[in-house]
Amino acid sequence: MGDPEIWRVPVRVDFAGGTLDLWPIYAMLGVCVTVNAAVDLWIELRVGRRGSGYHLASRDLGQDLTFASWPREVPSKLSWVWRVLDASGAPPADLSIHSPVPQGSGLGVSSCLGVGLLGAALEQEAVEGLASKVPLLRDLESRELQTPTGWQDYYPAALGGALALHWDGPAPRWQRLEPHPGLLADLVVFYTGKPHHSGMTNWEAYKRFIEGDAQTRQSLSEIREIAREMALALPADPSAVAELLEREGQARMRMSPAVETDAMRAVRSRGHQEGWFAGMKPCGAGGGGCCLLVVKDGRREAAEAALRNLGLPPLDLRITPKGLHRL
DSSP: OOOEEEEEEEEEEEETTTTTTTTHHHHHOOOOEEEEEEEEEEEEEEOOOOSSEEEEEETTEEHHHHHHOOOOSSSSSSHHHHHHHHHHOOOOSSEEEESSTTTTOOOOOOHHHHHHHHHHHTOOOHHHHHTTTTHHHHHHHHHHHSSSSOTHHHHHHOOOOOEEEESSSSSEEEEEEEHHHHHHHEEEEOSOOOOHHHHHHHHHHHHHTTTTTTHHHHHHHHHHHHHHHHHHHHHOHHHHHHHHHHHHHHHHHOOGGSSSSSHHHHHHHHHHHHOEEEEEETTTTTTEEEEEEEEEEEEEEHHHHHHTTTTTTOOHHHHHHOOOOEE
């Protein structure tokens, strides 16, 4: 069969604007922005092009499927993998997936995996070409989850780096951002120990927005303004980024108190008590998963020690300029 190809795709952190990337929320509110960044936690795809039949495997889920011919119906396991490869029209003979990221992390794993699967199937690293296929992935993921889905997560996986996505047309236009070095020194990501389900959390906000719920519309309007400010602050002012993260987290809690977990409350309380807390928000839609935390200048070691003491060890990651690529 020959040596397999190795493809890697990053997951992402989101700084501001989540939920605004669901249609028609961004169309109804107007002038929306989301801010996110690819990080160097890599989903790895080992791809074999030749062989008899088809083999799909996830090392992390312990799932392994073999088919004599490509199935026309969605299998009960690895259904998202099947959907993307089927839509590509070029499923590889052998595919093995490994992800270091826990399920329900809020780091966009399923969307980023979709970019990796489609790019690897089509043997396409060109970022602009992959970005043009994002609407296909968005629709496939809605079919998979049976809920409306946002589509900001696909772009950092395809393009790499930090991005401001401007939702002012049928598809977003992207602007590359260079985060301030001081922010990179003070930014910590930790896992709350509790997975979340972004599709369902976003669906509740989506439904209330469409139904005209005043609190939801007010909160999302606030998040829209915060995200627009975040696109300006990320390259320029770490203290403003910390303040904006905190404001967005508070706006999300006004939509649903379940956004903040006990772990997040413990971090906020400990951080204020010890003097290292500057700002925090959940990744994704909240209610679990990972959190972005900005600590006060020079207090990173104290913050990370406190997180470990709370049983919430920080993740070892950095923003990466690389999107999907073949090794």
